[in-house]
Amino acid sequence: MRVITLLAIALSLLLFSCNSKPSLQKYFVDHQEKPGFMVVDISSNILNVNKAKLTAEQSKVLASFSKMNILAYKLDPKHKGEFDTERKKVNEILKDTLNYQQLMKIGSGKNGASISFIGEEDRIDEFIIYGCKSDNGFAVVRIMGKDMNPADAMTMLSVLKSSNIDMKQLEPLKAIMK
Numbered sequence: 001m002r003v004i005t006l007l008a009i010a011l012s013l014l015l016f017s018c019n020s021k022p023s024l025q026k027y028f029v030d031h032q033e034k035p036g037f038m039v040v041d042i043s044s045n046i047l048n049v050n051k052a053k054l055t056a057e058q059s060k061v062l063a064s065f066s067k068m069n070i071l072a073y074k075l076d077p078k079h080k081g082e083f084d085t086e087r088k089k090v091n092e093i094l095k096d097t098l099n100y101q102q103l104m105k106i107g108s109g110k111n112g113a114s115i116s117f118i119g120e121e122d123r124i125d126e127f128i129i130y131g132c133k134s135d136n137g138f139a140v141v142r143i144m145g146k147d148m149n150p151a152d153a154m155t156m157l158s159v160l161k162s163s164n165i166d167m168k169q170l171e172p173l174k175a176i177m178k
Contacts, residue, residue, distance in 0.1 A: 021096060021099075022089070022092070022093050023093065023099065024090075024093055024094075024128060024140060024142060025142075027071070027089065027090065027093060027140075028069060028071050028140075028142070031071060031073075031086075032071070036073055036074060036076060036079065036082070037071060037072070037073050038070075038071070038072045038073075038074070039069065039070065039071050039072075040069070040070045040072075041067065041068070041069050041070075042067060042068040042069075042070070043066075043067050044062070044065050044066060044067060046165055047062070047159070047160070047163040047164075047165060048163055048164040048165065049062065049159060049162065049163045049164075050162070053162065054159065054162075057155055058155055058158060058159050060152075061148075061152045061155045061156050061159060062156075062159050064145045064146055064147055064148045064149075064152070065143065065144075065145040065148070065156070066144050066145045066146065067144050068141060068142065068143050068144070069141070069142040069144070070139060070140070070141050070142075071139065071140045072137060072138070072139040072140075073086055073087075073137045073138050073139070074136070074137040075134075075135065075136055075137040083137065083138075086138075087110070087132055087138055090130060090132075090138065090140060094114065094116055094128065094130060099118060100116040100117070100118060100128065101116060101117055101118075101121075102114055102115070102116045103115045103116060103117060103150060110132060110133075110134035111132060111133050111134055112131070112132060113129065113130060113131040113132070114128075114129075114130050115127065115128070115129050115130075116128045116130070117150070119148075121149075121150065122149055123147045123148075123149075124145075124147070124148040124149060124150065125144065125145070125146065125148070126142055126143065126144045126145075127141075127142075127143040127148065128140065128141070128142055128143075129141040129143070
C-alpha cells in the first residue's frame with residue numbers, strides 16, 4: 001500500500017512539474033503546416049566536407065553538430081497583422097531567460113537579429129539564430145548538437161568555407177528568400 005502511495009505522489013509531482021510554457025520546438029511543430037510558413041530540416045551530411053583535410057579542432061567542432069531546423073515566415077502584405085502576431089510570439093519565447101540565454105542582438109524593434117543558446121556556456125545543446133525584417137518576414141534557425149561552445153563558432157565557419165554544401169536540401173528556402 002505504501003509503494004502505491006509513493007508512486008501516486010511521484011506521478012503527481014511529475015505531471016505538475018511539466019512545463020507548459022511555449023518553446024521553439026513546439027512553435028516549429030505547431031506552425032510547420034500553416035500557410036506562409038516553411039520548415040526545412042538539414043542534417044550534418046549537407047556539408048559534404050572532406051574529413052581527411054580537417055584539423056583536429058575542426059573535426060571536433062564538426063562532430064558536435066548534429067542537425068539544423070529552419071522555420072521561415074514570408075510576409076504577405078495582405079496579412080500584416082498575422083505577421084506581427086507571429087513575430088511577437090517568437091520574441092516572447094526567446095525572452096524566456098530560464099531556457100534561452102542571449103549571446104548577441106543586432107538591431108531592434110521590427111528589424112534585427114539575435115543569437116541565443118540553450119545549455120551551459122561551455123556545453124551548448126542548441127544555438128538559436130533569429131532574424132526579422134518587417135518588409136520581408138522572419139526566420140528562426142535552430143542549430144542542434146552536443147557540447148557545442150561559442151568559441152568554436154569561428155572554427156565552424158572555417159569548416160563551412162571548405163564544405164561543398166548540397167544545395168538541393170536548401171531548395172525550399174529559395175522561394176521564401178525571393
